Amino acid sequence: MPSGDVPPRNAFERFYNGIFSLWDTPVTWFREKVVAPNRKQYYWYHRQLPRVPEIDQCYTDDLMCKFEANEQYKRDRDVDTRILQILIRRRDDCYIYESPNTEKCKKLHEDFREAELNWFIKYGDLGPT
Structure with missing residues (x-):
């Protein structure tokens, strides 16, 4: 996986980063702009039961x-x-x-x-x- 802060060391790494970007950029955009805003957020990892009077x-x-x-x-x-x-x-x-x-x-x-x-x-x- 390419990292944005380290420059590529050679031509193969530049080629790999370019191919990876062709695949990753649309997927990341779709997830951030379409999937994440429409997903219901869950903050609890267990069943949450309503509290009853003591x-x-x-x-x-x-x-x-x-x-x-x-x-x-x-x-x-x-x-x-x-x-x-x-x-x-x-x-x-x-x-x-x-x-x-x-x-x-x-x-x-x-x-x-x-x-x-x-x-x-x-x-x-x-x-x-």
Whole structure:
């Protein structure tokens, strides 16, 4: 693939860049001017569910509201737990890779500790439900 900031080194490279430009220029123009503006943008890579009222906002006799609030709580806890697991794995990988000198892993360790504290504040005393 030719790069725009490096001049070609020889005649073959100039020829290759010319052939590549004949193919790439219309394709790039079509993608940037036609496809990209008409494409719907998605910012989420997972299923996005609508938020429901929390359990303290449900009426005492509204069983569906309580069920939905409990399921939302479980989903939120699972997502936060998975995020914590990713941070643990990143920290451990950094410790393994940078084994004698773990100074480079300090930010990852601090991020993990902060996320762990936030997880415990939110879910720690609620039990294993």
